[in-house]
Amino acid sequence: MNIVTLGSGHVATQLSKALYSLGHEIQQVYSKTSANACALAEVLSANYTSDLTTISRDADLYIIAVSDQAIDSIVSQLPNNLPGIIVHCSGATSSAVLDKFSHYGVIYPAQSIRKDIxxxxxxxxxxxxxxxxxxxxxxxxxxxxxxxxxxxxxSAQRLALHTAAVFANNFSNALFQISYDILQAHELPFELLRPMILETAKKVQNHKPSSVQTGPALRGDSLTIEKHLQFLSENPQWLKIYQQLTEEISSQREK
Structure with missing residues (x-):
């Protein structure tokens, strides 16, 4: 396939490189920043542009791999009569945003992707x-x-998948950072938790998460929970998060 990539960020870079490695021709790379478009195009042996009016009109596939907020703007500037398939890569944006085109769709990767990893x-x-x-x-x-x-x-299933991914990935990573900060404040290395984090991730590969849940909330250990709440009392935000997650785990115990 002849492909035009619109975007030069994490998903655009990794997806374009993967498709290129399969033998597809990346015909053109667009980015609003010319230097970014040029850098990615060079890797893909492609042309590049920072002007949407110069987008190629004869590609088989147009991949819009930009932030959700930028999709509407790019779509509005593209001609209605593009001959190929136009797709975006968002987990939360409806495919209907592309309905001015004859053939359109979505290819959403259920993974956190960085171009430098x-x-x-x-x-x-x-x-x-x-x-x-x-x-x-x-x-x-x-x-x-x-x-x-x-x-x-x-679209509804994709939104559900994206929402679930935020809980499983983004929110859990934010909790890792809180754990990191707590340990750093008490001169302890985050490395102490890495085996536990890996073991938890390993368990949910083969078990329903609730079936391998542990901790004071599941046990109804109010004495330990109270000690944790007192420990967190100087940070209201962390205290609130701890209380809400404790309530969620306790509700699982009661089901």
Whole structure:
């Protein structure tokens, strides 16, 4: 396929490089910052532009891989009669944002991706949504070559997946940082928790998370919980988070 990549960030970089490695031609890279477009295009042996009016009109696939806030702006500046399939890569944006085009869809990677960290996209599930059966067939055939875990879904299912991913990834990482800060304040290394974090992640690969839950909230250990609350009393934000998560775990115990 001849592909135009719109974006030069984390997902745009990793997805374009992966598709290029499969033999697809990345015809053009767009970024509002010319230097960023040039840097990515150089890796992909592609042309580049920072002007949407000069976007190629003969590509098979246009991948809009930008922040959710930027999708509408880019779509509004693209011509309605682009001949190829136009997709975005957002987990939370409806495919309907692309409905001015004849053939459109979504390819959403259910993974946190950074362009400066090596990642194997063939191990990542990709959620595919399409405007029609023919478009779905083309997207599935090509994305299955990249990742065997590619699957079709609706916008509602994709939003559910994205929301769940925020809980599993973004929120858990924020909690790791709180743990890090607590330990640093008491001259203890974060390395002390890394084996526990890895063991927890390992357990949920083969078990329902609630079935391997541990800790004072699950045990109903009010004495320990009170000690933790007193310890956190000088940081109201962390105290609030601890209370809310304790209530959530306790509710699981009561079910």
């Amino acid at each position: 090596e990642i194997h996209l063939d191990q990542i599930p990709f959620a595919v949504e399409a405007s029609d059966q023919q478009t779905a067939r083309v997207l599935m055939e090509n994305m299955k070559r990249l990742s065997p875990s590619t699957f079709t879904c609706s």
